[in-house]
Amino acid sequence: MADKPVLDVQGLTVRLPRGADRVNAIENVSFAVAPGEIVCVVGESGSGKSVTAHTVMGLLPPGQLTATAGRAFLEGDDLLTKTSAEMRKIRGDRISMIFQEPMTALNPVMKVGDQIAEVLDIHTNLSERERRARVLAVMQSVHLPEPERLIDVYPHQLSGGQRQRIMIAAALVLDPVLLIADEPTTALDVTTQAQILKLIKELRERRNTGVLFITHDFGVVAEIAHRVVVMQHGRVVEQGRTQDVLRRPRDEYTRMLIRSVPSLSPPAREPVTATPIVLQTNDLTKTYVSGGLFAKRREVQAVKQVNLEVRRGETLGVVGESGSGKSTVARCIARLIEPTDGAILIEGADVAKLGPRALRPHRKRVQIVFQDPYRSLNPRRTVGAAITEGPVNFGMAESEATERARNLMRLVGLDPDSLTRFPHQFSGGQRQRICIARALAMEPEILVADEPVSALDVSVQAQVLTLLDDVRKRFNLAVLFITHDLRVAAQVCDRIAVMHKGEVVEEGTTAAVFAAPKHDYTRALFDSAPGRNFEFGKFEV
Amino acid sequence: MSAEPALLAGESAAQPQKPAPRLARDGGIIFGATVILLMALMGVLAPWLGTKNPSEINPAFRNRVPGIEQTIRNDDGTTRTFTYRMGTDSLGRDVYSRVVYGARISLIIGITVATFSVAIGLFIGLVSGYIRWVDAIVMRLMDGLMAIPAILLAIALVSLFRAGLLSVIVAIIVPEVPRVVRLVRSIVLSVREEPYVEAAICAGTPTPLLLVRHILPNTIPALIVQGTFICANAILLEAILSFLGIGIPPETPTWGNIMAEGRGLFRIYPHNIFFPGICLAFTVLAVNVLGDGLRDRLDPKLARRV
Numbered sequence: 001m002a003d004k005p006v007l008d009v010q011g012l013t014v015r016l017p018r019g020a021d022r023v024n025a026i027e028n029v030s031f032a033v034a035p036g037e038i039v040c041v042v043g044e045s046g047s048g049k050s051v052t053a054h055t056v057m058g059l060l061p062p063g064q065l066t067a068t069a070g071r072a073f074l075e076g077d078d079l080l081t082k083t084s085a086e087m088r089k090i091r092g093d094r095i096s097m098i099f100q101e102p103m104t105a106l107n108p109v110m111k112v113g114d115q116i117a118e119v120l121d122i123h124t125n126l127s128e129r130e131r132r133a134r135v136l137a138v139m140q141s142v143h144l145p146e147p148e149r150l151i152d153v154y155p156h157q158l159s160g161g162q163r164q165r166i167m168i169a170a171a172l173v174l175d176p177v178l179l180i181a182d183e184p185t186t187a188l189d190v191t192t193q194a195q196i197l198k199l200i201k202e203l204r205e206r207r208n209t210g211v212l213f214i215t216h217d218f219g220v221v222a223e224i225a226h227r228v229v230v231m232q233h234g235r236v237v238e239q240g241r242t243q244d245v246l247r248r249p250r251d252e253y254t255r256m257l258i259r260s261v262p263s264l265s266p267p268a269r270e271p272v273t274a275t276p277i278v279l280q281t282n283d284l285t286k287t288y289v290s291g292g293l294f295a296k297r298r299e300v301q302a303v304k305q306v307n308l309e310v311r312r313g314e315t316l317g318v319v320g321e322s323g324s325g326k327s328t329v330a331r332c333i334a335r336l337i338e339p340t341d342g343a344i345l346i347e348g349a350d351v352a353k354l355g356p357r358a359l360r361p362h363r364k365r366v367q368i369v370f371q372d373p374y375r376s377l378n379p380r381r382t383v384g385a386a387i388t389e390g391p392v393n394f395g396m397a398e399s400e401a402t403e404r405a406r407n408l409m410r411l412v413g414l415d416p417d418s419l420t421r422f423p424h425q426f427s428g429g430q431r432q433r434i435c436i437a438r439a440l441a442m443e444p445e446i447l448v449a450d451e452p453v454s455a456l457d458v459s460v461q462a463q464v465l466t467l468l469d470d471v472r473k474r475f476n477l478a479v480l481f482i483t484h485d486l487r488v489a490a491q492v493c494d495r496i497a498v499m500h501k502g503e504v505v506e507e508g509t510t511a512a513v514f515a516a517p518k519h520d521y522t523r524a525l526f527d528s529a530p531g532r533n534f535e536f537g538k539f540e541v
Numbered sequence: 542m543s544a545e546p547a548l549l550a551g552e553s554a555a556q557p558q559k560p561a562p563r564l565a566r567d568g569g570i571i572f573g574a575t576v577i578l579l580m581a582l583m584g585v586l587a588p589w590l591g592t593k594n595p596s597e598i599n600p601a602f603r604n605r606v607p608g609i610e611q612t613i614r615n616d617d618g619t620t621r622t623f624t625y626r627m628g629t630d631s632l633g634r635d636v637y638s639r640v641v642y643g644a645r646i647s648l649i650i651g652i653t654v655a656t657f658s659v660a661i662g663l664f665i666g667l668v669s670g671y672i673r674w675v676d677a678i679v680m681r682l683m684d685g686l687m688a689i690p691a692i693l694l695a696i697a698l699v700s701l702f703r704a705g706l707l708s709v710i711v712a713i714i715v716p717e718v719p720r721v722v723r724l725v726r727s728i729v730l731s732v733r734e735e736p737y738v739e740a741a742i743c744a745g746t747p748t749p750l751l752l753v754r755h756i757l758p759n760t761i762p763a764l765i766v767q768g769t770f771i772c773a774n775a776i777l778l779e780a781i782l783s784f785l786g787i788g789i790p791p792e793t794p795t796w797g798n799i800m801a802e803g804r805g806l807f808r809i810y811p812h813n814i815f816f817p818g819i820c821l822a823f824t825v826l827a828v829n830v831l832g833d834g835l836r837d838r839l840d841p842k843l844a845r846r847v
């Protein structure tokens with residue numbers, strides 16, 4: 001691809017407002033995107049990858065972030081010197097952007113066809129009929145089924161993947177030379193993600209669009225990128241052809257990032273068979289009923305007759321996409337919600353139907369670690385108060401509980417003296433460690449981990465997973481590990497249960513399920529895992 | 542694991558507070574608090590502010606304009622000159638003294654009503670938001686209470702018991718409580734889904750402790766703001782009730798009573814309505830401005846934009 005680049009960014013620097021943790025959001029960033037090329041910008045949170053995209057798009061929040069140096073040429077025109085009126089003409093016409101969250105990026109009270117047509121309305125003088133024809137054509141090209149019908153529906157009537165297709169259709173309707181995609185598949189399920197990635201690949205081939213693709217996921221990079229730009233703390237640490245960067249990374253940070261990507265092939269594990277079964281569910285069912293007096297009664301079966309068992313010292317992975325009911329299972333077992341039917345046996349005692357009072361002694365035996373480290377600690381209470389709360393509730397003296405909290409902080413790799421600090425003084429990974437310490441303070445037998453690393457950066461993710469595995473061994477815990485990420489599941493689980501639409505469709509040892517998936521859905525899930533043909537971390541010298 | 546820097550500046554919540562111009566940011570709070578403090582001082586120090594007995598009738602000196610002077614005979618036989626700074630009303634009482642003493646009733650009512658409505662509403666709201674079966678019953682009850690107009694309730698209470706401070710306070714609190722309940726309940730409903738609340742449930746925290754420790758603190762900023770608005774509203778309502786003659790007994794000086802007194806002759810002697818009106822308007826304005834200022838300071842979503 002020796003063509004003149006569509007986008008050429010040179011020495012771009014954007015200053016952060018005073019008082020931020022560093023001077024510049026991005027510093028001296030240079031890269032280029034050729035026509036028909038997909039360039040992935042990868043980095044962890046705070047690396048400045050989104051700021052780069054927003055600067056090119058002219059979407060920096062005015063007065064807060066300002067580009068202080070450098071240029072960004074779109075086919076030879078410097079975008080940074082454009083007035084806002086000129087940028088408005090360029091946006092949507094020559095550059096367009098798709099965002100992470102397809103629900104919030106679409107206007108909920110406007111028909112999707114009209115939202116696509118809006119772009120045409122602003123930039124062209126087409127008649128009503130021509131506009132509709134163009135919209136139908138572009139909807140066809142992003143493989144939306146029945147465009148004639150979908151053109152007149154509202155966003156909430158579409159699935160997440162369909163909404164993202166609408167976003168892409170609106171972005172491409174005027175054949176821009178550059179498409180900026182800011183984590184476009186992060187909010188989507190793996191199977192949907194695979195379809196959207198395929199669509200983006202196909203579209204750039206057909207239309208020769210240059211694509212600037214922002215992501216944190218190396219699987220996605222391996223899947224679609226021609227070239228990769230790796231960013232850290234606002235600087236480009238490495239860039240080059242995908243194969244070069246992934247196989248022969250020169251920079252230490254890049255190597256670390258790639259090494260942290262969990263492998264899809266499960267390591268050899270001794271099956272856990274000798275220890276007693278601690279947790280067992282028999283035909284666990286949860287049905288949500290809505291409506292009632294006036295509205296039509298609707299029943300949703302979130303979980304249908306799920307049978308699981310976890311032995312002491314074993315990790316059972318529950319894998320599934322959003323809406324599969326995996327979190328509902330976790331919440332039933334932790335008895336945050338009451339199951340509609342079935343039994344939950346904790347060491348033989350059924351806790352499924354216990355009232356609040358009878359449940360209390362069982363509370364300490366099941367502890368849960370949540371997904372979002374920013375919301376799972378009370379922002380107004382110190383870390384020490386969070387960890388000691390449970391033991392004190394069960395009658396432990398304050399001083400003894402504090403001593404235990406200090407030991408646990410050491411165990412999870414944090415300074416025991418920071419018990420008096422507040423959650424906002426810790427990073428996401430550190431908070432997740434605190435949550436694990438809080439769960440362990442109760443000396444539970446069962447640890448439910450509900451997507452514990454999904455909100456973390458890949459390098460932090462690896463550390464937290466190691467910690468979880470470590471505490472499982474040390475305390476001989478039964479772990480129920482809920483995740484949507486096959487890579488994570490492959491690394492930490494002894495056995496996995498695949499859930500789909502509220503049912504367990506397949507269960508077995510991790511090695512067996514990964515080697516020979518039996519159910520169609522499991523196979524589809526594996527086929528969609530991005531970068532599945534690429535072994536990360538095996539570097540060539 | 543460095544502290545994760547925010548993606549865009551709009552999200553950088555943890556940035557150190559810039560020494561922004563204090564008055565520009567907190568102007569509303571300072572103005573509101575100052576006016577309220579002055580009014581409170583006026584009420585407390587009323588006997589020493591050159592006033593005379595606000596209920597003393599002087600039939601020979603009725604409906605005089607502001608600034609008029611009269612020679613008064615003291616108890617020990619000496620005489621002195623008393624200036625009626627705001628004139629006299631139709632019974633010859635000193636309007637200035639009545640306005641100054643009237644601040645007492647207004648502020649007592651405003652503060653009492655705000656405190657009790659917030660306290661009662663907070664309790665009901667917490668319970669109703671957290672315990673589902675209570676919710677259905679309590680909320681219908683609250684809907685019912687909200688349908689009762691304060692004025693009609695005051696009439697009913699006054700005719701049942703007798704006109705007085707307590708009847709007025711109760712009459713204003715009753716329709717105010719459901720508004721607080723709704724506010725608290727909506728906050729509880731969203732906060733109870735927070736993972737840290739669920740973590741506390743898993744830690745075996747008893748429900749009352751859970752409510753006080755993890756949920757109640759989230760309602761405080763909203764309640765402080767709501768409290769100031771209730772306070773302003775109560776002061777106004779008291780004035781309205783007194784003006785209509787169904788509030789505090791007419792001999793007690795309240796701003797509403799003074800205005801009610803002056804109503805009949807206000808085209809000829811506007812001072813009877815003008816001075817208490819000014820005080821009332823200023824106090825209510827100050828309380829509202831204070832509430833607005835507090836909302837901007839306490840609501841993180843709004844504060845970040847400033």
